[in-house]
Amino acid sequence: MSNLTGAGKVVCVTGASGYIASWLVKFLLQRGYTVKASVRDPNDSRKTAHLTSLDGAKERLQLFKANLLDEGSFDSGIEGCEGVFHTASPFYHDIEDPQAELIDPAVKGTLNVLNSIAKFPSIKRVVLTSSIAAVVYNGKPRTPDVVVDETWFSDPDVCKESKLWYVLSKTLAEDAAWKFVKEKGIDLVTINPAMVIGPLLQPTLNTSAAAILNLINGAQAFSNFSLGWVNVKDVANAHIQAYEIPSASGRYCLVERVAHYAEIVKVLRELYPGVQLPEKCADDKPLMPTYQVSKEKAKSLGIEYIPLETSLKETVESLKEKQFARL
Numbered sequence: 253m254s255n256l257t258g259a260g261k262v263v264c265v266t267g268a269s270g271y272i273a274s275w276l277v278k279f280l281l282q283r284g285y286t287v288k289a290s291v292r293d294p295n296d297s298r299k300t301a302h303l304t305s306l307d308g309a310k311e312r313l314q315l316f317k318a319n320l321l322d323e324g325s326f327d328s329g330i331e332g333c334e335g336v337f338h339t340a341s342p343f344y345h346d347i348e349d350p351q352a353e354l355i356d357p358a359v360k361g362t363l364n365v366l367n368s369i370a371k372f373p374s375i376k377r378v379v380l381t382s383s384i385a386a387v388v389y390n391g392k393p394r395t396p397d398v399v400v401d402e403t404w405f406s407d408p409d410v411c412k413e414s415k416l417w418y419v420l421s422k423t424l425a426e427d428a429a430w431k432f433v434k435e436k437g438i439d440l441v442t443i444n445p446a447m448v449i450g451p452l453l454q455p456t457l458n459t460s461a462a463a464i465l466n467l468i469n470g471a472q473a474f475s476n477f478s479l480g481w482v483n484v485k486d487v488a489n490a491h492i493q494a495y496e497i498p499s500a501s502g503r504y505c506l507v508e509r510v511a512h513y514a515e516i517v518k519v520l521r522e523l524y525p526g527v528q529l530p531e532k533c534a535d536d537k538p539l540m541p542t543y544q545v546s547k548e549k550a551k552s553l554g555i556e557y558i559p560l561e562t563s564l565k566e567t568v569e570s571l572k573e574k575q576f577a578r579l
């Protein structure tokens with residue numbers, strides 16, 4: 253990614269201080285883009301210092317203040333742009349009020365950003381950070397012979413029955429986005445990554461990196477759960493490819509490999525033999541089967557996935573460097 257395809261072009265990134273967005277901003281600046289980046293509080297240096305110190309930031313990064321729930325707050329940042337990367341959306345598990353803390357910011361926030369985009373015809377394409385969460389929860393069984401692909405859509409009723417509130421928030425937000433752009437004729441591409449790991453640029457701990465931190469910081473047991481994994485640098489690159497490749501369209505699942513937590517622990521044990529890791533599964537049920545996720549569409553974005561082993565090593569090294577890991 254050394255060619256300056258973004259030179260002279262202005263794009264907006266929402267939720268720029270986040271884990272994925274920080275890598276996206278870094279790569280956009282590297283490619284020569286001018287980036288208008290939304291943060292909730294531009295005066296909070298824990299949310300901004302890692303962005304303003306990026307190469308090219310001094311010349312080509314402009315921060316603006318916006319909240320997903322404040323109508324019109326994205327107008328000034330989106331005005332004058334030719335592309336928008338909408339990544340902002342809450343990703344937490346520890347919540348009290350799913351509607352207020354997850355669903356409203358995800359759904360109303362996405363519509364709020366799209367309403368701003370609809371005001372400015374200069375926007376050529378919108379790339380939305382959706383999630384594999386909006387793909388796999390449709391009630392169909394997932395077993396090693398099943399291949400999930402972009403035609404799958406999560407079913408809100410399945411999410412509600414299982415009280416999967418984050419999954420529901422992403423499912424409803426992506427659905428609302430597709431309906432909105434169809435009506436308004438906006439060019440939308442969605443990126444649907446699995447669990448994102450790899451190095452952290454931001455100083456705070458994000459939810460997906462916390463899942464790995466938990467394993468290396470003394471958890472007694474690992475979850476009986478299989479899920480897809482992908483490196484944050486591949487996710488950020490995929491956003492840019494989805495923006496730049498004219499023929500890109502629809503949804504792109506991003507999964508290097510589906511692996512059970514037992515497998516994650518096994519890889520960590522091989523990488524870090526001296527580290528105490530959970531020996532047992534959190535329940536006595538059979539291990540949840542793995543499944544496959546099609547790589548065909550992602551291949552058309554030129555993504556050659558960083559292997560899971562490398563991603564896990566990068567995550568742990570980053571967690572050590574930032575002194576989250578007590579190793």
Ligand SMILES: NC(=O)c1ccc[n+]([C@@H]2O[C@H](COP(=O)([O-])OP(=O)(O)OC[C@H]3O[C@@H](n4cnc5c(N)ncnc54)[C@H](OP(=O)(O)O)[C@@H]3O)[C@@H](O)[C@H]2O)c1
Pocket residue numbers: 266267268269270271272273291292293299318319320321339340341342343357381382383384422444445446447448449458459460
């Ligand atoms: N990490 C994963 O495994 C994964 C997988 C698939 C999809 N995703 C999606 O990727 C996107 C980024 O997630 P991430 O993993 O990078 O998590 P993150 O580090 O927690 O980033 C979330 C971002 O959303 C912003 N945000 C939350 N509520 C907001 C509000 N009310 N107004 C404005 N901004 C708000 C946060 O701002 P503050 O910094 O101010 O809190 C933060 O910048 C999300 O859409 C998430 O659903 C993540």
